[in-house]
Amino acid sequence: MKTCAITGHRATRFKFKYNENYAGCKRLKKRLHDQFILLYEQGVRRFLVGGGLGVDMWSGEILLRLKELPEYSDIELVIVLPHPGHDDRWDERSKKRMAFLLKHCTEHLTIGTDASPESFYKRNRYLVDHADYLVAVYDNDRTVRSGTGQTVQYAEKLGKSIILIHPDTGIVSSLS
Numbered sequence: 001m002k003t004c005a006i007t008g009h010r011a012t013r014f015k016f017k018y019n020e021n022y023a024g025c026k027r028l029k030k031r032l033h034d035q036f037i038l039l040y041e042q043g044v045r046r047f048l049v050g051g052g053l054g055v056d057m058w059s060g061e062i063l064l065r066l067k068e069l070p071e072y073s074d075i076e077l078v079i080v081l082p083h084p085g086h087d088d089r090w091d092e093r094s095k096k097r098m099a100f101l102l103k104h105c106t107e108h109l110t111i112g113t114d115a116s117p118e119s120f121y122k123r124n125r126y127l128v129d130h131a132d133y134l135v136a137v138y139d140n141d142r143t144v145r146s147g148t149g150q151t152v153q154y155a156e157k158l159g160k161s162i163i164l165i166h167p168d169t170g171i172v173s174s175l176s
Contacts, residue, residue, distance in 0.1 A: 001076075003046040004039050005127035006032075007151045008055025008137030014167045018054065027170040028137065033062050035135050035163055035172065040066075045074055048127050049101075051081040051108075053094055055137045060101040077101075079108040082123040083115055124151040133161045140164055 016022035020029075032055075036047065047063050050056045060079065066072040079101055087098050102108050111126050112119020124147055128134060134155040138148050152175070155162050162175035 001046050002039075002042070002044040002133070003048060003131045004036075004044045004133040004135060005048040005050075005131035005155075006055065006059045006135045006137075007050060007124065007127060007148050008059075009139070009146060009148050009167060010052070011054035013139075013146075014054075020058075024168060024170070028165065028167060029058055029062060031165045031170050031172055032059055032135070032137070033066070035165065036063060036066060039133060039135075040072060040075070044133060046076040046078060046106075048078045048080055048131055050123060050127060051079050051086060051098065051101075053090065057094070057097055057101065059135075060105070061097070064101065064104055076106040077104075079105045080123055080126055081108065081110040083112040083119040084110055085115070120147055121150075125154065127151065128155045128158060128160060131155075131160065133163065135163045135165065137165045137167050139166055139168065 011018045016024045019025060049060045060077060063075055063077045067075040067077065087095050111123040128151060134152065136148060136152050138152055142149060152162060156175060164173045164175060
């Protein structure tokens with residue numbers, strides 16, 4: 001079964017931050033939706049999402065909505081959490097959204113044991129190691145150190161097919 005992992009910057013790096021009513025956020029979600037359908041048409045059925053705010057949560061929600069449609073009912077959503085309690089500091093609404101994803105996903109797993117950078121690093125490596133494709137909401141700015149940038153570079157090193165979606169322009173490009 002073909003698998004796709006999804007990664008992205010925290011929404012604080014985007015022009016629209018976490019404002020989901022902003023046109024740029026709506027465009028980004030539409031780009032994610034469209035890429036998931038294209039990947040499905042290429043045989044991808046399993047999608048790995050990292051369990052963070054912003055891109056991870058939005059992707060999980062988009063995939064669950066697709067899964068409700070008869071033609072996409074075989075989609076598998078796997079939530080890969082960095083450590084237990086990763087959402088302890090989130091607001092209640094975000095916690096409820098994540099709880100919904102965890103309740104309705106195909107599978108979820110927790111990679112690390114504590115809230116250390118190592119747990120996030122291992123989670124990101126797991127995503128790439130278990131995927132054929134990587135969809136990254138990433139501006140490809142290599143001058144800024146980020147977990148998303150490291151994840152994309154690791155996927156490049158392994159020769160994975162990478163689809164980039166620029167968070168501010170919505171431009172879709174490929175690194176493969």
